[in-house]
Amino acid sequence: MTAAVPAPAARVSAAAAARAAAAAAAPARPNLFDHDRNGLRALFVQLGEQPWRADQVMKWVYHRHVTDFAQMSDIGKALQHKLAQSIDIVPPNTIFEKQASDGTHKWLLGMDGGNAIEAVFIPETSRGTLCVSSQVGCALACQFCSTGAQGFNRNLSAAEITGQVWIAARHLGNVPHHQRKLTNVVMMGMGEPLLNFDNVVTAMSVMRDDLGFGLANKRVTLSTAGLVPMIDRLGEVADVSLAVSLHAPNDELRSELMPINRKYPIQALLDACVRYTQRRPRTTITFEYTMLKGVNDQPAHARQLIKLMRKVPSKVNLIPFNSFHGTQFERSDETVIRAFQKLLLDAGVLTMVRRTRGDDIDAACGQLKGQVVDRTRRQQEFRRRLEGGAVDAA
Numbered sequence: 001m002t003a004a005v006p007a008p009a010a011r012v013s014a015a016a017a018a019r020a021a022a023a024a025a026a027p028a029r030p031n032l033f034d035h036d037r038n039g040l041r042a043l044f045v046q047l048g049e050q051p052w053r054a055d056q057v058m059k060w061v062y063h064r065h066v067t068d069f070a071q072m073s074d075i076g077k078a079l080q081h082k083l084a085q086s087i088d089i090v091p092p093n094t095i096f097e098k099q100a101s102d103g104t105h106k107w108l109l110g111m112d113g114g115n116a117i118e119a120v121f122i123p124e125t126s127r128g129t130l131c132v133s134s135q136v137g138c139a140l141a142c143q144f145c146s147t148g149a150q151g152f153n154r155n156l157s158a159a160e161i162t163g164q165v166w167i168a169a170r171h172l173g174n175v176p177h178h179q180r181k182l183t184n185v186v187m188m189g190m191g192e193p194l195l196n197f198d199n200v201v202t203a204m205s206v207m208r209d210d211l212g213f214g215l216a217n218k219r220v221t222l223s224t225a226g227l228v229p230m231i232d233r234l235g236e237v238a239d240v241s242l243a244v245s246l247h248a249p250n251d252e253l254r255s256e257l258m259p260i261n262r263k264y265p266i267q268a269l270l271d272a273c274v275r276y277t278q279r280r281p282r283t284t285i286t287f288e289y290t291m292l293k294g295v296n297d298q299p300a301h302a303r304q305l306i307k308l309m310r311k312v313p314s315k316v317n318l319i320p321f322n323s324f325h326g327t328q329f330e331r332s333d334e335t336v337i338r339a340f341q342k343l344l345l346d347a348g349v350l351t352m353v354r355r356t357r358g359d360d361i362d363a364a365c366g367q368l369k370g371q372v373v374d375r376t377r378r379q380q381e382f383r384r385r386l387e388g389g390a391v392d393a394a
Ligand code: SAH
Pocket: 142, 144, 145, 146, 187, 188, 189, 190, 191, 192, 193, 223, 224, 225, 226, 243, 244, 245, 246, 288, 289, 290, 319, 320, 321, 322, 323, 365, 366, 367
């Protein structure tokens, strides 16, 4: 086939397209952010280098936020050059960032294929928490979650997960062992982290590594909708805090709100939580419970919840529902939330109410929606439901 001669303006983009095509055809270079310490050491050994060189590079990247090998002054020029030819250090691309009036900071990060994900930093007096996404969208379709309504596209790579923390840490000038602004990471952004197990575990390893972000184990929290076998697997490989999205105190209601409950009902979930805590003494599980007006916020629900919480070393985090376009749910009234909390506290269940943060920039729990090119038809279904049309199951 003969290509038409391009117009001058198009010639530039044709050249760029040719370069992009060449880059795409070349074997992809590994991205440093895809590896934890062991992985990076192995990569250096493959390159014929000493593994401790990987440690040196990690310090530059994670402690000083340097991504150019040429600036790594304790590495010789020849090795700098070799590494630059062999390894990329590429964080996700920031499309925009925004700060809420309460200091909450949100990043929208561009992925391939028109997708975008979100990360949110929440400053508090004694700590700073980054809420990190694990997937582009989510397939679990929890009824009260806007990410669920967006559908699912793909898992994030380890680099895309670690990269979120790196971008926030660089923005905050965060250095391990100094007065740090970023002290905690919660895997509570878009996606179900246990459905992207390996990449999430690798990224959490960098978060907790002294050569990485240096966070204490218990300050890295994975939140799950309750994938029982994966909770057991997590218990075997990683020592992190576990949060479980419960949201209902009985199977009937939970299955309605969270379809995953049909596969892993409450008792099986609590058993997995008990096994998780048995592996590490003094650990408690945080149970998240979004307060939905007239749905799960009545005293009878509180009493059922109290009974469940007696079975596991636990604390409860009540989350006032954050609204989003098209949802049928409403936030419980403040007095109802406080009364619910009091019933739990009086029964000896440690219960906090999560303060809503960053809602003026849509950065609160369940409001993260990035931009998902949906592969699950979930968005389509959601829109149809919104319009009140019949849902076509085909
Ligand atoms: N998939 C994981 C993590 C993502 S959601 C999980 O289910 O745990 C993080 C937390 O925010 C979960 O507890 C989730 O149920 C809650 N959440 C989701 N939508 C919400 C909303 N609209 N308002 C308040 N909390 C919400």
